[in-house]
Amino acid sequence: MTPGGAGVAPRHPDRPHPETVPAGAVPAGKDPAGDDLAAYLRAQATEFLRALRAQREHGNGAGAEGAADAGRALRRSARRISAALHTFRTLLDPAWADSMRPELAWVSGTLALEHAQEARLDRLLLALHRLSGSTPAPVRAVVHAGAPAPAAERGSLTVGAAKAGALLERRLTLARTRAHSAALEALGSARFHAVADRVALLASDVPLAPGAATAGLGPLAAAAEDRLAGAVSVLPLVTAGDPYNAQALVHGLSPDPAPHPQDGPWHQVRLLLRLHRYAREIPRTAPADPRLRPAAEALTRHRDAAEAAAEAAQAARTPRIAPATAYALGVLHADQRHEVEAARFAFQQTWQS
């Protein structure tokens, strides 16, 4: 049951270890790339193990909030290790890096799903309340019961909005429960134990490629930045910077189901921006760019709104729903697609600043 990990022997203990030059002993004028990269990877691996311990403690009866925090920290370090393996692949044992990355992606992907479903439900219920002109505060409290609550209990929601909220909650609670089970199953699997073992090795011993200690991180970090710049250059930024361009909803009623093909290049930029941003976390790669964080936030909002819009559209295909429910889901879909457009505008504004 360890599809990705089974074929990958933990090879690096047997490998000659190039990281032998102590930090202070780097010849003057040389970029101690291997050192910086190794220190970063060791720190992230240590963080991963710490989060894993916290997750197991919280999993045994302690608070759900602690477990969520631990899960977030686990995903956070898994993403960073994976990104470093990708960007600085040539400075590392390439076979090791290539076998490790899909395993880390599987860990962060599997663990992220439960949170994503929960956040999607929150986003959609919040939007339903906003669109109903009602106070957003009691969203979760009010509609958390599962069954459609009476209209009075739902504040000033219309019947359609209340039914749409109940439908979305049924769908996304089910999806979240499934994601939770899948995450628990993953955490107990042999595949995950193999990943954890390899991360534990990484925490003490980074498999650098021969010569990595004297190579520079700069060119590889710059290459990541170039890939980002290339992907940004094909985005329709002139249109995105023109407010209310009405582009995000162009396929709002298209017979072609979600996801929208127009979102693809933006999602791609989001991933490349993340790689670039993580590469900059390693010392001596390049000065920090203040645009990176708001740009990344805009693209995350873009992704979340796009997925929420798709969920509303999918929910509207539920057989035998009332027309009022379908109408509310249509309004909600369009609202989230406008959020997509707003996020593109925000990205353009940040990027051109």
Place this chain on the structure above:
Amino acid sequence: MTPGGAGVAPRHPDRPHPETVPAGAVPAGKDPAGDDLAAYLRAQATEFLRALRAQREHGNGAGAEGAADAGRALRRSARRISAALHTFRTLLDPAWADSMRPELAWVSGTLALEHAQEARLDRLLLALHRLSGSTPAPVRAVVHAGAPAPAAERGSLTVGAAKAGALLERRLTLARTRAHSAALEALGSARFHAVADRVALLASDVPLAPGAATAGLGPLAAAAEDRLAGAVSVLPLVTAGDPYNAQALVHGLSPDPAPHPQDGPWHQVRLLLRLHRYAREIPRTAPADPRLRPAAEALTRHRDAAEAAAEAAQAARTPRIAPATAYALGVLHADQRHEVEAARFAFQQTWQS
């Protein structure tokens, strides 16, 4: 059958006529207000009568386009006469002005309705095609038959979008037909003949108040501008100037049916802007402001989108429609409310420029 006109005797032929000073004989330094106003009103009255003749000619079998042009010209001059009567009321016989204005409003309102229903249908069908990612060109041709056309004939519209289009077309075609009948009935009514007679008198003889010839138009035009500025000052322009503020859809799913109360102040500004704009058409009132036309266009777009959104919401309440139809109408409603928001942004940009 002349409710407004019945009680109003055409009094001004019996009234002493103050417009006795020839244009060239105004004392130096005096503002020949009465002359300018009288000339403007005579010109608009003449325009009204010309359009009325054209309307009657076209009504007797000639092209529908000519009739539409004549109707537009008729409404255009009726609005301008009415506006001048309002803004410059104290320069005119006030009883005459007060009795004339509601009659002119009735004429322009009754004649405008058919065109409004037609434009609303065009706007909504165009939006449905845009939202379906299909070409907008064949909109009217494709869905003009009345009955729902097969999906294939509607280009790439989904079943929901096609059904929504057919439903809107049935509703708005019916409304347009009723408006057409009402307009024809109005044009043949004793009430309308009374209005036409009074406009014919106005074309030769403007009932100025005593002393109007020596009073200035400037203060009254400035008062109209002040009323506009006051109404603009209560608009939420800071919010409107922040793109994607998501305010226009805040009551998109509210149990309270359309129209949205938040639209009121904008509609009010639209009317006051029109009064101000028309007042400036009279010579020597003030230099023309280049913002007025784009600002007026933004507010007209605001009104049209708000009414189209309300129509989509109303259509969604039709009993026994399919969920897919209701969903498409929900998307359409939200789309038009975003047009409302976009129009507010456009107004803000124009106004602050």
